[in-house]
Amino acid sequence: PFYNQYDFESSIKVDIVDSSNTDKRSNRLRLETRYITVHNTGMNDPSHKAKLLNDMQHRVDGRVASWHFSIDDTDVYQSLPIDEVGYHAGDGTSRALIDYPTGVMFNGNYSPYVDISSDGYYTIDGVKTKVVAPTKNGQILNRSYFTSRGVRVNVINGEYHIPTTYFNSSYNQIANYGGNIASVGIETCVNEGGNFNRTMRHLGKLVAWLLHKYNLGLNDVMQHNDFSGKQCPQDIRNSDRWGELMHLIYLELFALRNFTNKNITFEFKSLTPTIMNDNGEIINHPGVDSVVSYQVKVTYQGETRTYEYTSFVDKLTFQRP
Ligand SMILES: [Zn+2]
Incomplete structure (x- = not known):
């Protein structure tokens, strides 16, 4: 839409x-x-x-x-x-959410690779931190136990910090807390x-x-x-x-x-109305690869400009009921 x-x-x-x-x-x-x-x-x-x-x-x-x-x-x-x-x-809700300083300085990477050392500490881009990772009943784990997007890392005053994590026994994962x-x-x-x-x-x-x-x-x-x-x-x-x-x-x-408080308005119009409506929704998929086009009228501070765009409708997105 x-x-x-x-x-x-x-x-x-x-x-x-x-x-x-x-x-x-x-x-x-x-x-x-x-x-x-x-x-x-x-x-x-x-x-x-x-x-x-x-x-x-x-x-x-x-x-x-x-x-x-x-x-x-x-x-x-x-x-x-x-x-x-x-x-x-x-x-x-019982614990506090704490940013633990890791002792590892920011290396320019905002999405560093986090893992767990063989003795149970988090590592950041291969460097061992001073933060102990959660265990499973004492068993040291590795990143295969992380949730799909993994452990969060923050940068505070040029140093990586790891906010509170925990082992979730229902899902057998190390998860973020908070x-x-x-x-x-x-x-x-x-x-x-x-x-x-x-x-x-x-x-x-x-x-x-x-x-x-x-x-x-x-x-x-x-x-x-x-x-x-x-x-x-x-x-x-x-x-x-x-x-x-x-x-x-x-x-x-x-x-x-x-846009807020800037007196700007948009008006959309489909130029291929048999396939797409004025809300930008495909109402009648042709079943083959197709091109749709539409017009956008933007009015800002009393001035109106009109733009035209095209977009591709993939036949693969079409499924017969
Ligand atoms: Zn949910």
């Missing part, structure tokens, strides 16, 4: 769970907000939309699970106070009948809005998997669409940082 500009914040349906429902409400303020955590529900029934996810959190059912936002292709609900600790990342105590949790709907492309764009808006609000960067968008090893957001991971989501977040963040 094409970029859709509107006041996102006022579209959020705020419906906070009562503070007496302590299965969902921790009633604890987060001390810091480092990350935005993306989940997807794994519930594909057509009824499993954002409203139902919000309603579920209002139930008193003994199930300790809560998240801040539920989002589908049309709606976004907020169920917890935005600065409260939620129970969504499977990494507990999903519950330092992140905002989002559940994304994968309900059948929903338009998942619109859900992805909508999710991009929500994540970007949160990044902007907390002054975070793209690097701070996390998967549930990063905090526990759970295969979540499962559908986004399995369909290999995480990179696409990050690109959408990047575009929405760019718009938030550059």
Whole structure:
């Protein structure tokens, strides 16, 4: 779908769970907000939309699970106070999130190769740190136990630091800590009948809005998997669409940082309306490799310019029902 500009914040349906429902409400303020955590529900029934996810959190059912936002292709609900600790990342809330100094100085590489030495210390680009890695009941592990995106490393005052990690025995993985105590949790709907492309764009808006609000960067968008090893957001991971989501977040963040209050408007029009509608959605796939074109009218400070673009529609993306 094409970029859709509107006041996102006022579209959020705020419906906070009562503070007496302590299965969902921790009633604890987060001390810091480092990350935005993306989940997807794994519930594909057509009824499993954002409203139902919000309603579920209002139930008193003994199930300790809560998240801040539920989002589908049309709606976004907020169920917890935005600065409260939620129970969504499977990494507990009892420890502190600490940046451990490693003794290894920054070498210019922001994504260094992390492993574990044979005597149990983290290594960074082959250099042994002074940070002890978690073990499995005393057994020293190696990086094959890391979650798919691995252990986070920060650079503080020219020195690598490793934020708290732990061994998650449910998933047999060394995971990052801080999903519950330092992140905002989002559940994304994968309900059948929903338009998942619109859900992805909508999710991009929500994540970007949160990044902007907390002054975070793209690097701070996390998967549930990063905090526990759970295969979540499962559908986004399995369909290999995480990179696409990050690109959408990047575009929405760019718009938030550059377009807001600047009196800029966009008008999109399909020039191949038999295949693509004015929202940029393929409505009638021709079943063969095709080219679509569209026009964008941008109005900024009273001046309008018109641009035309083409895009490729791959026959491989077409699946007959
Ligand atoms: Zn999850």
